[in-house]
Amino acid sequence: MGINATGWNEFFAEFSGRSFNNGLYRTHSAGAIQEWNDIVCIAFPEFSNRIMCFGYDWLGRQFALDLRRGKSSEPSVLMFEPGTGYALDIEVNFVEFHESEVEIHKDECLAVGFYNEWLNAGNEPISHDKCAGYIVPLFLSGKDTIENLELSDMEVYWVVLGQVLQQVKGKS
Template sequence: MLTVSFPRLQASIRPANADAVEDGLAETFPLLPRYPEPARQRLGSFLTTFSGGTLHDGAYAVLDGTTTQALTETCLEFFPAFRGHLVVFGRDWLGSLYAADFSRDVNGWPTVLALNIDFRDAMDTRLALTDFHETALVDDAAAILNLDLYRSWLESHPPLRDAGRAVGYRIPLALGGEDSLSNMEESDLDVYWQLTGQIGQSR
């Protein structure tokens, strides 16, 4: 396995239980072998190193192998244009997914897409995976992760330490729900994406 260095991320991330991180790229992240080198191996090394870890008290999390597989498949149901060159690797506390886009790279690293199911939005950050974690999530985390709102959420809720869970709308925006904390609850991330995506497709 190629070893990659993320010193600023390493200094900030809250590691997952080591027992939850498996060895073996193909077994742990079965989506990866279909993608080209060196970007494939670099993403694999990143996931193996940081799988399940969280930043900013749970506002951001790197997914584990099982969740990566499930959320990539779910994401592609609602963003089919990215099929064949996308692997989801992270989530934020509001349920946005972050994915490696293998259709483009920066110095051998895949770039990062941010995908939101509530607004059906896919944003190209134009950042390599390294720059996203070493610069954006360290220097600009307050804006990217909406940390002020997250601190308000934490006043009456525990931190989101489970990478497979996030905060979503109790009544979806597509059904007239308010965009406010009073209309939000913690939920399983994959279930939330599927239900919200299906509601959006039916309207």
């Protein structure tokens, strides 16, 4: 894949296309990375040609390496949130993200408490190509509640919200 990030090749050799903790966190297959880079950049065109998506959570939030930012020649991790319209710099590298960040800050990274609410409300664990998408996105004044979530095809959710985000941002 030609990425200069410690652990990238080893990670994808072992964990490509895997799901963890009943769908809480999932990784893209190596073959889907470019497709997801393109999809994310519909919503966030300012990141075109500079990210490499590697994983996502149950809300469909995408985790990617920012190839233009980082420390000590290691790219930093970004989280793209389609429901809020924000791209957040997590300020750790690929290894730090997987070895410590998702454990120490699991609620901030993966919304684990919210996922437990989703499951406790009678919803099933989420399959690899789905996400719990906002019915009314937060950037359109939707509420951050279980009642405002529905099971969605993740690609459709991202493409539709990407187009809406661009209209809201006035870039269409």
